[in-house]
Structures are given as C-alpha cells and as structure tokens.
Amino acid sequence: MQLMNLFRSSVGRKLFMACSGLMLAGFVAAHLLGNTTLFAGSAAINAYAEQLHKLGPVLWIFRLGLLGALLVHVTFGIWLTLQNRAAKPMGYAKKAVQSTTLAAETMIYSGLALLAFVVYHLLHFTLRKVGLDPSLFSDAAGQVDVFRMIVLSFKQWPLVLLYTGGLAALFLHLSHGISSTFQTLGACNEQLLPLLRKAGLVAALALLAGYLSIPLLTFFGLVS
C-alpha cells in the first residue's frame, strides 16, 4: 500500500510532519485574521463568532480536520524526535554549532509547550471551564458576549502573562517551522533557502506581533 511506503521512508515520515504543520500554521494565520474583528468593537467580533457558529456542520468538519492534523503532528513529532535521539546516542566532548538555531534545536519543547497552551486556550475561551466565571460575560439566557469575555480576561495580568508565554512558544516553533516546511516539501533551492529562512522568521514575527496585540492592547486599556 502507498501509505506503508510513506511510513517506511524517512522522507515519507517528514511529509506527515510538514503537511500537518502547514495545516496548523494555516489555521493559526486564519484565526488571527478572525480575531482582529476584536479591534472593530463588540458588535463586530460577536457577529463574527455568531457567523462561525452558524456554519454548523462545516465548522465541525474544520474542527475535526484540525484535530486530525494536530494528532498526526504530535504523534509524528514525538516519534521522529525519539528516533533522532536514538540515532545520536553520544555527542561530542567539545561542541561547536555552525548553522542550526535555538529554535530548531528546541522544536519538541516549543511544540509540547504549544500543546499545553492549546489545551488551556480551548478550556478557556471555547469550553469556558477555566479563567473567569462565565456569568460575568453571559446574559440570563446563557448567551455569551465574546467581546466582554476577551476584554475581561485580558484585564487579568496572570492571563496576559500566560498568553504571552504561549505565543512565545508559537513564535519559536514557527521561526524554524515555516522555512523548514518549504525545504521538506522540496520547494527550495540554493537561492530560495536563505530568503525563505528570513521570510519564515518575519512571518513568525508578524504572527507574534498580531496575536500579542490582543492581550497587550486590551490590558493597557486600548480595547474597551
């Protein structure tokens, strides 16, 4: 079977990583675009949230697709990391790094931190099991005011700190992950690689700045 060949080859295994990572990164970018409706005020983001929920089954297809991608990404990420460690049982007494980066060397740690953050984030804003008491931002009928929920949350400094930490992990992960994906998918050559390494860093920085603006601007009272 084709799929078996994919598992057996080193490149096949990497393709699972790259494709799932690309899907997740695509979601991360789209999610930020959606979130910026926050800056257009209460009506805008509540309308956006309502539109999303109106999608019904389509929304669920997206959610399941993302969950699948995350499962593949985490499983292969842990598996490949264990394999790679086993392939290098012993390092050098004298170390000299020439080309790799902190981000590349810590992919598994930034990834696991991201996983923890994603779980918290879902419990916080999607399932509303942690953080503020939901009665603070829902009306008597249980209708949630998304704008109020976000703004009240990010008035709490521990939450702002936690989100900053999660976003730092995202930045670290993507600062290597984006350019790495292009190389894995073969969309690279001698001229493109140095450019892509810079562009990947810039894209990761842009995502960091975009996402960070939400808790920070809210905390400092610029969104209310």
Add this chain to the structure above:
Amino acid sequence: MNLTLHVWRQQGPDDKGQLERHQATDVSPDMSFLEMLDEVNEALIKEGREPIVFDHDCREGICGTCSQVINGQPHGPQAETTVCQLHMRQFKDGDEIYIEPWRARAFPVLKDLIVDRTAMDRIVEAGGYVSVSTGGVPDANAILIPKDDADTAMDAAECIGCGACVAACPNGSAMLFVSAKVGQLAKLPQGRPEAASRVCAMTETMLDEGFGNCSNHYECEASCPKGISVKFIAMLNREYLKALPKLKSK
C-alpha cells in the same frame, strides 16, 4: 608550536573509551594535521605505548577516508577541507585540540578514531547506481544533456562519502549524503529510469541502518568538505514526491 591534544581512545567496539591527553611538541605550521598525528604516534611508539589509531588513505582530499571531529567540527575548522588537507597553520601555539571520532549510532567506533562506515555502502547498494546492460559502446553525445543539468550532477558527484554530514547532524541523519547520490543520478537521463525506486530504497535503507531523519538544521552543509548544498536535500524530497504515484505495493 606546542599543542595539547585530547584524543578519544577506545580499545574496541565494546570498550567504553575516554579522552586522553597527549602533547604535540615542535609542530611545524606547514605540517598537515595527519602529519602532526604521525609525529605524536612516532613518539608514542618510541615510548612503547600504543599509537593513536585513525583512518586515512589518499591524504589529498579525494577518498573520504579521513574522519576526525576536531574541536567539535567534523574535518576541523577550515571550510570545505578534509582533515588530511587541514594544515597546522590553522592553529596556534598553546592551543588545546579535542579529537573525537564520528558520532552516530550507525557508525560504531571500532578503535580510537576509526568508525565503521559500511552502513553508507549499504545505502548505496540499495539504489545508488544505474543498471547498465552491457553491449556495444554507445556513441558519444548520442544522449544530449543540458549543461546546467550536467553541472548540477557534477556538483552532487563531488561527494566523497566521508560521513562528515552524519557526524555533524544532531539527528545522526545521512540525508545530505543520500541526497548527493540521488541528486547526481536524478539529473542525468541515465538515472531517470530507476529514479523512483532509487529514492525510496535509499531513504528506507537509511532508516534501517540506524540513521536519523533530517530536521533541517543544515549542520551537514556547514561541515561537508566538498560543499554539497542542502538544495540536494530539497531535490531528494521532490524526487520522493514524484516517486509516490509510481510506487507499487510491497
């Protein structure tokens, strides 16, 4: 100049091994690194001690036999230079030099600085060749090859199979080596018929032999004495994608 060496000494594959201090005295800057070790070994032999065992053959940077990690860098500090072509003028009086063998699960240490690199031969046996049915000699230039393709194939063919890329890789992956072999043949018409099976067989054998997976650290390129570019790894990945629809079940 006088140098302090910290050399990996290991009796055999099952010995634990450790770094051992040696002094290299009156080293001329014109000596090659291996000549410096030869002198250290002469002194050891005179003292009745076992000389440091290391691999070498051509001593002109073409055979890929010499294999030492010097101060953490495979083949030492000079870019695109094998250990045998490295000269002592790269160092200065009083330097401390760490000399260690290639480290990777697929390269078990046999003795001191010598590792078993036959795993790379088995990767080549898996597909790093073209099958040629012998017969009459074909006309020269009967098969036209664009200059760019020929140049790229020649760039890949510069790989001397030394294994420095594996030694440098934090994952002990042989991806740069495999990509040089795959890339060299993929760019030539004679290599196309077996391109799909080659890339699959070679990347599968790489894992079976205990090498790791590439995660794009690019330490390999920085250590390669022949300057093989990681663009060949991207090319290998493209070759793999092209091969996927052609694969039959196994």
